[in-house]
Amino acid sequence: MNPEAANKKIICVGAHPDDPESGCGGTLAKLAAGGNAVSIIYLTTGEAGIENKSHAEAEAIRKQEAINACNILHATPVFAGQVDGNTIMNNEWIGKITALLSEEKPDLVFTHWPIDTHPDHQVASLLVIQAWRRVQQKFPLYFFEVCAGEQTMGFHPTDIVDITDTQEQKKKALYCHTSTDPP
Helix, strand or coil: CCCCCCCCEEEEEECCCCHHHHHHHHHHHHHHHCCCEEEEEEEECCCCCCCCCCHHHHHHHHHHHHHHHHHHHCEEEEEEEECCCCCCCCHHHHHHHHHHHHHHCCCEEEEECCCECCHHHHHHHHHHHHHHHHCCCCCCEEEECCCECCCECCCCCCCCCCCHHHHHHHHHHHCCCHHHCCC
């Protein structure tokens, strides 16, 4: 991967608001700063992610947090419409994600490493892998991890991007997700 390349379309698909930011937010910020168009597709809006809040209340909060984080990363948020904690891997959703990626015509896509303990992370990854197989315009597919050692298993990175210049930007984007108690 060449983070210095410009005028590319970059997509990141994450299961919940805060996953793309924690997994590769610094890289996304670096790519945006380099003149690339960056979009983050959130499979869910994190409806089940706030204790003592209804799904509707949590969705409103977490969606706004994701929009705020995307503003910091200079990315466009897209919400795919699945439900946190109840994600679906079926042909209909493979078709929806394939259509989203075909419409966007990405030059590069990031998503979750598929061997993860969180089912929503697995579904996001597998949907992207299946969509990648179906799109006409192939693109490089890169995986990120969240909660290293806790959720992701067997991840061995092949590419590492120096995010020294965007580390603070990533941190600010992560701290937009106050409802999930960022580290």
